[in-house]
Amino acid sequence: MKLVVAGFGQCGGRIADEFAKLNKKARRGRGIEIITDCYAINADAADLTGLKYIGKDYQHRIIIGSRKTGGHGVGKINELGAEIAREDSDKVIDAIRQTKRFFETDAFLFIASAGGGTGSGSIAVMTQKIKERFAYKPIYNLIVLPFEHEETTEDRTIYNTATCLKSSFSVADAVFLVDNQRYVRKDSSIKGNIDKINEMIAAPFYNMLCAGEEKKAKYVASKVLDAGDIIQSLVGWTTIGYGKSSLPLLRFSREGNRDFREKGQETLKGIHAMDEAVSELSLKCNPMDSKRALYLISAPSKEMNLDLVKALGDYMRDLAPEAIIRNGDYPRERGQLDVTVILSELSDVEKVRNIYSRSTSLMKVLQKRQDEAEAKLKELIDASDTLPSLF
Ligand SMILES: Nc1nc2c(ncn2[C@@H]2O[C@H](COP(=O)(O)OP(=O)(O)OP(=O)(O)O)[C@@H](O)[C@H]2O)c(=O)[nH]1
Ligand SMILES: [Mg+2]
Numbered sequence: 526m527k528l529v530v531a532g533f534g535q536c537g538g539r540i541a542d543e544f545a546k547l548n549k550k551a552r553r554g555r556g557i558e559i560i561t562d563c564y565a566i567n568a569d570a571a572d573l574t575g576l577k578y579i580g581k582d583y584q585h586r587i588i589i590g591s592r593k594t595g596g597h598g599v600g601k602i603n604e605l606g607a608e609i610a611r612e613d614s615d616k617v618i619d620a621i622r623q624t625k626r627f628f629e630t631d632a633f634l635f636i637a638s639a640g641g642g643t644g645s646g647s648i649a650v651m652t653q654k655i656k657e658r659f660a661y662k663p664i665y666n667l668i669v670l671p672f673e674h675e676e677t678t679e680d681r682t683i684y685n686t687a688t689c690l691k692s693s694f695s696v697a698d699a700v701f702l703v704d705n706q707r708y709v710r711k712d713s714s715i716k717g718n719i720d721k722i723n724e725m726i727a728a729p730f731y732n733m734l735c736a737g738e739e740k741k742a743k744y745v746a747s748k749v750l751d752a753g754d755i756i757q758s759l760v761g762w763t764t765i766g767y768g769k770s771s772l773p774l775l776r777f778s779r780e781g782n783r784d785f786r787e788k789g790q791e792t793l794k795g796i797h798a799m800d801e802a803v804s805e806l807s808l809k810c811n812p813m814d815s816k817r818a819l820y821l822i823s824a825p826s827k828e829m830n831l832d833l834v835k836a837l838g839d840y841m842r843d844l845a846p847e848a849i850i851r852n853g854d855y856p857r858e859r860g861q862l863d864v865t866v867i868l869s870e871l872s873d874v875e876k877v878r879n880i881y882s883r884s885t886s887l888m889k890v891l892q893k894r895q896d897e898a899e900a901k902l903k904e905l906i907d908a909s910d911t912l913p914s915l916f
Contacts, residue, residue, distance in 0.1 A: 526734050526752035528634045529624055531564040531617070533651065534606070534644020535572040536669050537637035538565035538579075539719070543727040544634070545578035551735055555744075555857070559734035562624040566617055566651070568609055568643045569598035584620045589613035589647070599642035603685045606646020607692075614654040621655070631752040633664040635697075639686040640671035646685075649692035656696060663756055665763075666697040669726070670704045670808070670876065680887055687884030690877055699759035699869060702808040704876065726807065729767035732823045733865050736855040743826070743856070748834075750821050750853025755867075758819040758851050762871040764808045768801025769863045770794035772828060791828055791862075792836045798822075798864040799837055803844060806868065808876060816870035818848040823863040826856030837864065 532541025541563055548560035563579050566587045573586040580586070588596060590609025599605040610617075624630065635652055637644030652664055668690060675682045693700050708722040737751035772794065799820065803812060812818070820841055822829065834854060841850050845868060 526631045526737050526755050527559060527561050527629050528632055528734065529561055529563075529621060529627070529630045530634045530636065531566060531621070531651070532644075533566050533610075533635065533637040533647045534641050535567065535569065535638075536641065537635075537644040537648070538567055538572060538576055540636045540667070540669070540723050540726055541565055542576045542578050543723045544636075544730070547727055547731050547734075549578060551731070551738075555735060555739070557735060557738040557740065559731075559738060561626050561630045562621075564617070564620060566647065567598075568594045568596070568606070570596040572598070584623065587616055587620055589616060590643075599646065601642040601679075601681050601685065603642045603646035603688060606641075606643045607650050608646070609643075610647030610650040610654075614651060617651055618654060618658055630662060632662055632698075632756065633659075634667060635664065636667040636669075637689070638669040638671070639689040640669075640675055640682040641685065645689040649689065649696050652693065653696045663698040663759070664696075665699045665701065665759060666693045667701040667703060667726075668693055670702065670706075670880075672705045672709065680891065683880060683884050683887055684891075687880050690880065694761070699761060699763045701763050701765055702874065702877070704808045707805075707807065707809065729765045729802075729807075729865050732855055732857070732863060733765075733821055733867075735857070736821055736823070736853055739855070739857070746854045746856060747829075748853050750819070750851070750855070754819065754851045754853065758817045758849075758867055758869055760817060760870040762810075762874050762877065763867060763869040764806040764810055764871070766802040766804075766806035766866045767863065768798040768803075768805060768866075769861050770798045770801075771861050772824070791830065792833050794862050795822065795833045795837050795864065796840055798862050799840055799866065802864045802866040806866070808874070810868065810871055810874055810876075812844040812848075812868055813846065814872045814874075815845045815848045815868035816872065817851075817867075818845045818869070819851045819867040821853050821855060821863075821865045823855040823858045823865070824861070825859055828862060829854050829856055841866075 530541050530544045532538040545563040551557050551559045564585050565579050567573050568590040635648050637648040639645050671682050703726050708725055
């Protein structure tokens with residue numbers, strides 16, 4: 526599957542840069558392309574400078590809103606982020622229209638954090654504009670949710686997150702939810718290491734995108750997971766996860782003389798990898814709530830067998846009994862077995878519900894604070910009523 530990827534704001538731009546890096550890896554290591562082009566859009570010129578893989582020209586690193594922000598961002602006001610996206614949407618559309626081999630693109634992936642201003646405000650507006658312009662290609666959003674400490678220290682973070690999620694859900698074909706806090710829990714040593722987190726966010730997409738683009742016969746799957754399968758599996762709230770098992774025991778054995786214990790181990794390792802993928806989903810959710818699911822097994826071809834595929838299928842069916850399940854295999858990896866899992870069309874997401882309800886109560890508190898402040902100021906002005914003015 527081939528994507529046009531665009532990142533909005535600082536977080537979005539950095540993760541889009543990670544995707545550009547994955548494409549380089551696919552091209553060099555596998556001789557295939559998974560990204561037709563990659564863009565970063567920001568109101569902050571300095572943020573665009575830090576990127577490494579996205580083209581340096583003004584058509585790939587696009588500054589929006591400079592008339593209103595002077596190139597210094599929107600300072601967490603996501604309404605302003607939305608406004609400048611509306612005003613400068615032509616810049617972005619023009620750049621995307623010039624994507625080389627645009628016709629090969631299967632879908633768009635737009636990325637932003639929900640808690641900031643520029644990305645949070647612009648992603649849904651740009652998604653809508655692109656949908657109007659290229660109605661025949663699906664467009665997905667990947668939205669990064671704030672760390673816990675940001676939610677508690679800054680009211681605006683919750684409000685931005687809520688309005689961004691609501692808007693994005695209403696226009697995108699699917700919304701990948703990525704919870705920053707999950708990545709800190711996974712490995713506490715990466716706390717503060719945002720580059721590592723971004724790498725972990727993009728990694729699960731790698732085999733998933735490569736599988737259908739593989740051209741060398743020996744790496745083509747018995748059941749290929751192509752763009753059609755992925756597109757059919759993505760609707761509404763979505764999470765993605767990735768797990769792996771190393772295969773030290775099996776690496777040197779030949780299929781012909783594999784004994785029964787090794788065969789059993791393969792299946793166990795597959796289950797282990799799928800377990801990891803599900804427990805490390807990009808956002809905590811209940812798999813029972815998903816209506817569409819997809820899994821991809823990537824392993825050396827001699828490790829792939831029908832028992833394994835069937836065992837993982839049964840496992841997925843237990844986890845997500847109401848989901849339409851699609852799957853594929855990809856005989857590419859060496860020395861390890863990977864499982865990528867997507868759970869989509871989630872009918873409930875606790876975290877999103879929580880953010881909506883906190884934001885709703887917050888709005889009442891903010892309105893009350895504003896009313897009180899205005900009343901106090903009025904009292905102060907009234908106290909000066911009988912004094913002469915210098916004007
Ligand atoms: N995973 C990840 N999260 C990030 C990154 N940069 C910022 N964030 C998170 O994104 C939120 C802040 O949004 P930014 O993307 O910095 O904001 P922006 O879109 O540039 O908007 P401005 O307010 O105009 O700067 C916070 O929740 C950060 O924790 C990043 O590179 N990776
Ligand atoms: Mg910024």
